[in-house]
Amino acid sequence: MNLATYSTFFLLSTVKFLFTPFGGPAAGLTFFETYFSCLAGGIFSGTIFYFLGEFLLKKARAKKLEAYHTSIKTGVPIKHKKTFTPLNKGVVKMKRKLGIVGISFFAPLFMSVPIGTIVSAKFFGKNKFTYPLIVLGMIFNGLLTTGVAFAIASFF
Numbered sequence: 001m002n003l004a005t006y007s008t009f010f011l012l013s014t015v016k017f018l019f020t021p022f023g024g025p026a027a028g029l030t031f032f033e034t035y036f037s038c039l040a041g042g043i044f045s046g047t048i049f050y051f052l053g054e055f056l057l058k059k060a061r062a063k064k065l066e067a068y069h070t071s072i073k074t075g076v077p078i079k080h081k082k083t084f085t086p087l088n089k090g091v092v093k094m095k096r097k098l099g100i101v102g103i104s105f106f107a108p109l110f111m112s113v114p115i116g117t118i119v120s121a122k123f124f125g126k127n128k129f130t131y132p133l134i135v136l137g138m139i140f141n142g143l144l145t146t147g148v149a150f151a152i153a154s155f156f
Contacts, residue, residue, distance in 0.1 A: 012038075013039070013040075014113060024153075053118035100123075100124045103120050
């Protein structure tokens with residue numbers, strides 16, 4: 001049992017869940033050691049950022065409202081950010097096409113785990129199935145990516 005290796009995979013999976021399992025065969029870990037260390041890191045990060053994301057979004061809204069009221073009192077206009085950026089348009093298009101299941105399953109995988117779970121919390125935070133779908137997506141995607149990693153490693 002190599003605690004340093006498990007910890008490394010855990011910490012890497014908290015940020016980028018998609019590519020971390022590919023290091024498992026090179027590190028000498030078994031399929032299940034790689035899978036569970038990556039899964040634990042992904043679920044840990046997803047949990048933290050899902051529930052922290054709602055808090056951060058509320059704080060950002062309050063800060064924006066505070067700045068608006070301050071600008072009205074002082075008479076200094078606020079410089080507004082662009083709302084319809086190409087990235088925002090792409091995220092909204094992805095939300096409409098994939099829905100709650102697609103965003104919850106694939107946003108933490110293809111984006112980073114923190115950004116993907118915050119996006120899921122932003123769009124579907126009021127739905128009680130969002131967090132379980134994120135965890136289910138981590139379980140499914142972890143099996144898939146770890147399986148692909150070990151299948152590729154068996155050829156080399």
